[in-house]
Amino acid sequence: MDAKTLEKIGLTKNEAIVYLTLVKSGTLKTAKILKKSGLNSGRIYNTMESLKHKGMVSESSINNVKHFTSSPPDQLKNYFELRLSQLKKEEIVINKAIPELNKIRNITISEPRSVVYTGYRGLKTAVEEAFEMVGDGEEILAMGVTSLKNKRINNFWVNWTPKRIRKKIIAKHLFSEKSSFYKKFKKMAYTEARILESFTPVTVDVFGSKAVLIMNYKEPISCTLICDENTATSFKNFFYQMWKTAK
Structure with missing residues (x-):
């Protein structure tokens, strides 16, 4: 050991x-x-x-x-159990603090802004932050979606999607090619998928009316989160122009 x-x-x-x-x-x-x-x-x-x-x-x-x-x-186990008990107590404190911290944070980040996240964990953080900004009745619009990326990232989106479905948020995907990845999404509830064959080095997702994610899946992975209604509207209009011509 x-x-x-x-x-x-x-x-x-x-x-x-x-x-x-x-x-x-x-x-x-x-x-x-x-x-x-x-x-x-x-x-x-x-x-x-x-x-x-x-x-x-x-x-x-x-x-x-x-x-x-x-x-x-054997004392190692006793120490671990004590530590676990302390963590559970701390979890209660954290759960009480989170709503208050979110109120403060929402006030400070209401202005237009952009943030760059890097790495796989950064991507997950950016997606969760963007998802929190999607309101009732709003959509998620994704363009440049491809299966030709890291398998770990494909699995992330497959595993994350049920969270969106549980909230009954519709997502529309523009895939760059027909693949098993496309067929899998095509069958999902609250999901629409079309194909617009093209090569796009990045994927762009519009989350509701306020957030845009620009994702570069090649190493090093990076994701730019833009929080701005005007930017979201511009990308949304661009998406629907392509959506009309997609199959």
């Missing part, structure tokens, strides 16, 4: 190194811990105090010298 395994349950890197050192070596005084672990002497005091607080080590005095011993490994 290495220290990274213990880090996954909530120990810091230094705590994990010290705990493993004590598990392997038994009872040690501070100087021996430093030598065997390779840690900086300036950090060892805080690390030992933190491990004691978490119940991961015990302290004893031998000939008036402090020695430390690792707690039984």
Whole structure:
């Protein structure tokens, strides 16, 4: 086992190194811990105090010298359960805070703006933010949709779409080619799909009347979110011009 395994349950890197050192070596005084672990002497005091607080080590005095011993490994489970309990309490606080934070945020971002997100997680964040701006009775219009992109992104859209369907929001897709990806969307509820054969290096989605997403799926993935009614209206008009000629 290495220290990274213990880090996954909530120990810091230094705590994990010290705990493993004590598990392997038994009872040690501070100087021996430093030598065997390779840690900086300036950090060892805080690390030992933190491990004691978490119940991961015990302290004893031998000939008036402090020695430390690792707690039984079962204590790891006890610590994890305690941490999980604390996280559940924090979740309640977070859930109460989110509505208030959203009110403040909505006031500060009401002006036209654009934000660039990068990476797969950035794409997901941009989509969720744009989706929050879709009002009742509004649509999502997507143009330049293609299956010729990263499979992970195709799967993201397939898995995300039920969220839109549950809210009964209609989406219209202009696909660049006929494919199994197109056929899959064609069968979905609250979904319309047509084909307009062309090559488009980016995909443009209009979310309702206020948000536009311009997505570049080639590495490095990037997504530009534009929050502006005039921009959304322009892209919406452009979409419907192409929609009329698509099959």
